[in-house]
Amino acid sequence: MARDKIALIGSGQIGGTLAHLIGLKELGDVVMFDIAEGVPQGKALDIAQSSPVDGFDAHYTGANSYEALDNAKVCIVTAGVPRKPGMSRDDLLSINLKVMEQVGAGIKKYAPDAFVICITNPLDAMVWALQKASGLPHKKVVGMAGVLDSSRFRYFLADEFNVSVEDVTAFVLGGHGDTMVPLVKYSTVAGIPLPDLVKMGWTSQARLDEIVDRTRNGGAEIVNLLKTGSAFYAPAASAIAMAESYLRDKKRVLASAAYLNGEYGVKDMYVGVPVVIGAKGVERVVEIELTGKDREAFDKSVGAVQGLVDACKKIAPDLL
Numbered sequence: 001m002a003r004d005k006i007a008l009i010g011s012g013q014i015g016g017t018l019a020h021l022i023g024l025k026e027l028g029d030v031v032m033f034d035i036a037e038g039v040p041q042g043k044a045l046d047i048a049q050s051s052p053v054d055g056f057d058a059h060y061t062g063a064n065s066y067e068a069l070d071n072a073k074v075c076i077v078t079a080g081v082p083r084k085p086g087m088s089r090d091d092l093l094s095i096n097l098k099v100m101e102q103v104g105a106g107i108k109k110y111a112p113d114a115f116v117i118c119i120t121n122p123l124d125a126m127v128w129a130l131q132k133a134s135g136l137p138h139k140k141v142v143g144m145a146g147v148l149d150s151s152r153f154r155y156f157l158a159d160e161f162n163v164s165v166e167d168v169t170a171f172v173l174g175g176h177g178d179t180m181v182p183l184v185k186y187s188t189v190a191g192i193p194l195p196d197l198v199k200m201g202w203t204s205q206a207r208l209d210e211i212v213d214r215t216r217n218g219g220a221e222i223v224n225l226l227k228t229g230s231a232f233y234a235p236a237a238s239a240i241a242m243a244e245s246y247l248r249d250k251k252r253v254l255a256s257a258a259y260l261n262g263e264y265g266v267k268d269m270y271v272g273v274p275v276v277i278g279a280k281g282v283e284r285v286v287e288i289e290l291t292g293k294d295r296e297a298f299d300k301s302v303g304a305v306q307g308l309v310d311a312c313k314k315i316a317p318d319l320l
């Protein structure tokens with residue numbers, strides 16, 4: 001069986017890490033694309049030269065032309081500009097919106113059957129714009145945010161409780177930003193919900209609130225430390241989990257920015273919710289009942305995403 005072709009649109013920090021992980025996991029052949037000349041070619045060659053040492057078989061190419069996307073099974077989009085200290089994800093909006101229009105046109109022309117994962121920020125608005133610009137079915141275009149936000153939450157919780165990250169599950173809803181909604185009662189250690197762990201004396205409510213807060217600001221914490229860019233190892237690993245679930249039809253339940261058409265009371269918007277990802281793309285939106293403070297927080301987050309989408313509509317009315 002021929003290997004699947006995975007196209008990475010954007011070959012910067014996340015793109016390079018994605019390319020390496022795809023090789024290490026033998027998920028397919030890799031095409032790295034970027035507007036910067038030489039960068040995708042150089043990274044592709046460098047990673048290919050590591051394959052004999054690590055013992056993986058994958059073909060790597062670098063390209064500056066969209067033709068290279070031809071027949072890709074998966075496209076992962078990181079093209080655009082990352083955050084600098086003091087910049088919010090929203091500041092990136094107008095720059096990256098233009099990039100999504102170009103990338104969407106390229107995917108439409110050369111890879112219309114692909115499963116597309118958008119990582120470019122501000123995520124929920126960019127994935128919305130990318131779907132519009134590419135015209136691909138909604139279930140084939142998703143945004144990576146929830147897996148990353150959940151992973152950050154899981155890591156902080158595992159560290160707090162001194163248990164394996166494998167035994168911590170987390171549930172994060174809403175937009176990828178300061179308004180995201182980590183759902184404490186659906187987050188567990190080996191099936192024990194966090195509120196029960198507070199009652200059991202494993203941690204205090206105040207500590208838990210701090211961890212939730214740190215999760216919400218997880219991206220900014222790294223931007224402030226790095227000073228020259230934003231996180232890339234964990235974002236890349238998260239997108240790979242989504243790509244793998246699609247390519248291997250694993251049907252994993254992964255929090256993703258997915259198109260909502262009435263679910264959670266939201267229409268024509270991409271917002272972070274749990275979805276089943278399999279060979280058909282987004283095969284199901286998992287709709288849980290939200291009440292009280294969780295509903296309020298979710299609605300606030302949806303409002304923030306709506307604000308960004310409205311800003312996109314103003315800048316690029318042709319996208320509609």
Ligand code: APR
Nearest residue numbers: 010011012013014034035036078079080081082119120121
């Ligand atoms: N077409 C293709 N590639 C582009 C374009 C474009 N129009 N504009 C910029 N790029 C490329 C840049 O040349 C660069 O190599 O996108 C790449 C982005 O890489 P980095 O600057 O290293 O950014 P990275 O850390 O990978 O993050 C990418 O993901 O998490 C988000 O906020 C982050 O929006 C950012 C994106």
